[in-house]
Every structure is written in structure tokens, then in C-alpha cells.
Amino acid sequence: MPPKSNLELIDECDNFPYGLPSPPSSYYAFIHATTSLGYISPGVFDKITWDPSIWTINRTSRTVELRGHDVTQRDRALASFLAGIRKKRVFRLLDGWRGELYPVYCHNRESGKKEVIMHMERAATPLFGVATYGVHMTAYTYPKDGETSMKIWLPRRAMTKPTYPGMMDNSVAGGIASGEKVLDCLIREASEEASLSEDLVRGNARPCGTVTYFHVRDERAGGETGLCMPECEYVYDLELPVDVVPVPGDDEAVDFRLLNVEEVKTALTEGQFKPNCALVLLDFFVRHGVLTPDNEPDYIEIVSRLHRRLEFPTA
């Protein structure tokens, strides 16, 4: 394969077209009152028997709304519906059932403030195309005293992972469950995935923004394709003392290797990284002056694309 440019790496992950109408032709909008929360692919829409006691469907405006007067009612209806289609094995995607709830946000009609309006099983979020949230941290170090060139700690995903097995990953990364604070999620994942102590992470990890993109699922993710995945990753940097070595604390990663910037660049052009992890590393390279206006011809486009404005309410 020819080496991938940085913009091509972004195109692979942020691959939902720009400038489409809402909902895009043939898609259905998953709505709450008048607000789109996500898009449902025609393939998903057609496979579901939409029980009118749970759903309000409008085939003219192409909208799907979950019935229920409050969060409790909506959560109960949604959980029962998802349990049913999981049992009937309507979607292969739900074979990857996680037993983790993700929050779905919308503006409150009176206060204008954003609030959680329902909770959805993590594995089901691509069926409705709602925005999901994660945290990605880049752990780096300056190996020799006074050395100015950094190295980055990067793991390889276990071959047993259902999604993107064997691909390279960010130092620490994970999804934010319902009710979990961003920093608490980072501390938990840093302990589970890299055996980093809470004190170290709490005291030294620096929040540096977000990377946002709108992904359309392809075969590498496993399960159905064409599903919408608008995602927001909160990004953190952590400079590690040279004697701290991350060690996998669970079976999700094989090992950590310490790569210099040129080695990471090469792995990126070879497509070795899980697609969204490549974006987090590109953002790291932009913020740390590795990519510059002079060495990256697509600099302006890249910086904007790493921070896509999602068209749905976010946290």
C-alpha cells in the first residue's frame, strides 16, 4: 500500500460527508421534540419493526422519536426494545453487547441547558447514530536527561479484541460511561490499561481539548456497516518520568513500546493505528509543533477536520 498522507488518515475516520441536509437523503433522524440526536441508516430502519407503543415514526419528515415523558420512561422502553432485538439477533452489532450505558444529551426546552434525556447500551449507539464520548491520553517522555526529542508510549491492541484487533492504539483510551466524570474515566482507564497510578494521572495529566469527528462504520469495526458514529474524544497529555513504564493492566493491550516521533510518523503512514487514534496523535503533533505550516501542506484543513463541529447536542 502507498503511504497515507495525514489528510488521508483523517478522511478514513472523519468520513461522513460535509454539507448534507439533515437528515441526509435516505437516512432517518432520531429526534427528541424538534432536535436531531443522531441519524439512523436506511438498512437499520428497514430491519426494525417499530412498535408504535414505543416509537413515533414520521415517514414524510423521516424522523424516529422514542416515546416517554421522562428519562425513566424512555430508559425502560429503550432497554426493553434493545433486549428484544438483541435476543432475536437482528443486528450482529449487538453481539458485542457491553452492559454499559452511554448518555444521550439534548437541550432542555425551558432552561436551554443540556441534560441527559436517555441512557443507551453502548453497543447500540451506532444504530441510532448518537454522539458518544471517550478520553484519549498521550503519554510521552524525554528518555535522556536534557534530551529534547520526545518518545511516546504506545500499545498494540490484543488480537482477541472484537474491534480493530492487532492495531496500534493511544497510550490510554476508553469510553465515558453514563454518570462518569471525564477525569475519573481517564484515571480508571489509565489504571486498567497502563497500570498508571491515580496520583500520577490526577497530578500531571493535562487536558488539551477535544478531537471530534463523524465516522461511518466500515467492516473493520465488525458488525453492520454504514452506521453513523459522531464521536468526541477528550484529549489529555501526560509527560512521564523516564522511570515510569506503562504495563497493560488488563487483556486489552499486548504491550507498550516507546517510539520516537519518526517511528510514530512511519506507523501512521503505514495505517497501523486504529483510525480514531491516528487523529489523536495528529492533534498531539499539531499542538507540539511536530506538524507545522511549513512541513504539512494540508495544515489548515487538518486542524479544522480534527475538530469537526457535530450537528447534534453534545455533553
Place this chain on the structure above:
Amino acid sequence: MPPKSNLELIDECDNFPYGLPSPPSSYYAFIHATTSLGYISPGVFDKITWDPSIWTINRTSRTVELRGHDVTQRDRALASFLAGIRKKRVFRLLDGWRGELYPVYCHNRESGKKEVIMHMERAATPLFGVATYGVHMTAYTYPKDGETSMKIWLPRRAMTKPTYPGMMDNSVAGGIASGEKVLDCLIREASEEASLSEDLVRGNARPCGTVTYFHVRDERAGGETGLCMPECEYVYDLELPVDVVPVPGDDEAVDFRLLNVEEVKTALTEGQFKPNCALVLLDFFVRHGVLTPDNEPDYIEIVSRLHRRLEFPTA
């Protein structure tokens, strides 16, 4: 005035609506072949006598194209046209004539690569709504040895400036003229505006991305209002040694003051900064972990809005 939220500061600068058709209703698109380069407001369009030897106008598709087979021809026609409307004083905006040319980019039809297709007098760019480029640097320091809280060097604009007189500005900021490299522009402006040496800037300024926004001009900018200004600012950070004090090298700034983070935040909420400078500081605060997911309710929206994807070809 009530204190401004960070999202309100962005709304004031990135104030062109999202999701409009291209060109937006009543606007004209300034095009090259089939590509929009910018938008012309109806007020501007109606005031100009469009000489058909220079312009191709299509009132149905609402497009304006500059005639000419190559850059030289287009530049000559545009310069002659602008000199004419300047002399007749059709637009107050052109009273601020700069005598600086800004590049306009488009994709080459054969190679697909972006190239400069014309050069336009800086003061005229809002008439055609083309993207412009600048560089903004934040100079900061840690005043006491071992002190962990930074301070930022910030100047106040002279009362004699035609635009945003008396408002606070970024440490170093300026527009990138045609043919000038980003880093060369930064070095020139850092010398002119802050008396910082070339060696210091070249060796220590770190490129950290871009801030992009689509501004619609209001009365504070002087001249006509409602004009489109899509802009890209290349952002740099510079940590200064405690004994380096920036000093205005020209008459654009009154003086530099060294403010701590809380003082900068207060000045932001009070609306003391030139609008686009506020965005550069917010980006700095995001990258340096001053704004966090936990202390800024609009964190996700803010990070995306600071990096708007411009709908025109960029450098």
C-alpha cells in the same frame, strides 16, 4: 454589561451562520471556474458597476467571476478595478487602503494542488469575502523561579488604529502578505510589534495549530457592515525568559502588561479584547489546561468553534 461567557466571545467573532446554502440567500458567490472563493454581500454587489470586460456575472446562479487567463491578467484587471472604486470612494472600507497584497487560493484543475490564482489589496478582501491569513503568538513567562502559574504579555492597541482602537490584543499578531512564509511573518511582526529578536523567535516559538472562524463585519471594524471575513490565524506559543520584556517597536500598541491567568479571564469576560484575539487566548487556555471539561460547560462546542472548517479553498 453582564460578563460574557467564553461561548459568547466566540459567537461575536465566528458570527456567520452555520448550515446555510452556498451562496447564502441574497449573497453572491465570488467564484473561479466552479469553486466559491468567498461571498459578496448584496449591499456590495448593488453598489458596484460590474464592467463586463472585467467581470462575468450570472444573476441566476448569483455568481461573480473575475475574467483573465492567468494570474497576471487577473491581477491587472483587479488592481485597475479597485483603483477606480477607491478613487470614486464607493466604499468607506477602501479609505483604509493598505498597499499590501493578499493571496487568493484555488485548486488547480489538473494537478488538484492549491495555487495562488490572484492577489488582492488587503483592504478590499472583505468586499469579496475571500479567506485571509494571519499569525498570532502568545508570549508567556513564569515570573518567579519554580513558580508554576504563568503570566501572559499583552498589549493594548493604540487609540489611533483605524480598527478596534484601544482594545487589548495578542502578544504579537499580523496579517500574512502575499509570498511571505508563516514563520517569516511571525519573525517580522515580533520584531515590529514587540521588539523580540529573530533568534529568540526562530529558536523558541512553537507552532500549535490554527484558529479559524467566519466573521461578519460589524461597526467596530469601521467601514461597511455585513461583509464576510473568513479568516485563518496560525497560532504560536512563546515561553519568554523572565528578563525579556516586550516593547512596542512601532506605533500600533501602547504598552505591554504582564497579566496572570485570572486577570486575562476577567478582561475576556469584560469584552476588552479585539474579538479574534479573544479566540486565540481561548485556544491557548484549552491547550494549556486552563479551560477543562470540568470547569467549562461549553467545552466541546468551544473547541470545535475555534477551528471552523472554512468552505473556501485555503492556503
